[in-house]
Amino acid sequence: IRSLAIPHINSQVSFHLTLSAGLATVIPNHIxxxxxxxxxxxxxxxxxxxxxxxxxxxNNLLLDMQTPRNLPVxxxxxxxxxxx
Numbered sequence: 001i002r003s004l005a006i007p008h009i010n011s012q013v014s015f016h017l018t019l020s021a022g023l024a025t026v027i028p029n030h031i032x033x034x035x036x037x038x039x040x041x042x043x044x045x046x047x048x049x050x051x052x053x054x055x056x057x058x059n060n061l062l063l064d065m066q067t068p069r070n071l072p073v074x075x076x077x078x079x080x081x082x083x084x
Contacts, residue, residue, distance in 0.1 A: 012051060024058075025058070032061060040059045043059065
């Protein structure tokens with residue numbers, strides 16, 4: 001979006017159109033409702049805007065859960081382990 005340099009004449013933030021996004025991911029299960037997933041995405045959308053806009057933030061809901069130490073968790077395609 002930034003490289004297109006689309007004018008944003010009425011913006012008080014930027015001269016050009018930018019994109020901020022919030023992304024929430026979770027392995028489908030009975031624990032999370034669609035409303036919780038949308039709320040998680042909305043939360044990180046506002047974090048992206050607060051971080052200067054023109055970026056995206058990700059909320060991996062699996063990392064917010066209490067998980068056993070030996071449960072593998074994937075984040076950004078890299079295997080990590082909880083260190084609680």
